[in-house]
Amino acid sequence: AQKVTQAQTEISVVEKEDVTLDCVYETRDTTYYLFWYKQPPSGELVFLIRRNSFDEQNEISGRYSWNFQKSTSSFNFTITASQVVDSAVYFCALSEAGSGGSNYKLTFGKGTLLTVNP
């Protein structure tokens, strides 16, 4: 069974600090996909990134970067020079390749509430 663990329930930083959100996953599949979603106070889920199990390249997008390490089953997310608008709940999620059809349901971690203070 697939499982995602986000050990950090809440993180509070001051604006311009760097912050890393941890994500550890468990799966028995060799083919799987990892995601990060942002949920601001307004409630919508905003897709940030998808990474497949065969691509361990780290990725940078503006102030966001992701570090995928299969050896430790981790997919960590770093925000550089955080801003107040980054305040949100961040969810890490895992999808295993299904047995057929597009049934790649997401299993989410419990989420990390990030508060960026001015």
Added chain:
Amino acid sequence: AAGVIQSPRHLIKEKRETATLKCYPIPRHDTVYWYQQGPGQDPQFLISFYEKMQSDKGSIPDRFSAQQFSDYHSELNMSSLELGDSALYFCASSYGTSYEQYFGPGTRLTVT
């Protein structure tokens, strides 16, 4: 760009009533997923449809049913509502093997 549309955005029902939530996927997306997010919880997978057929099922109560129609929109029907059904219900859509699920804004259901 077009996004996933969910209606209604807010719904208030009383216990034992029924509710119908609607989801309109992004054009050309053939897969729809439903998730339930309780207060302070992570989203939990309920059910999914691919090309109008149920493709996977999660911990969806028997009181709930869903279907995907010929135009790919989906409806989640909830009967005999309970207080514990109060939650944010998300619909997400994806296209074939793209694996990226794009979420709608959610329907906030309150059962009183």
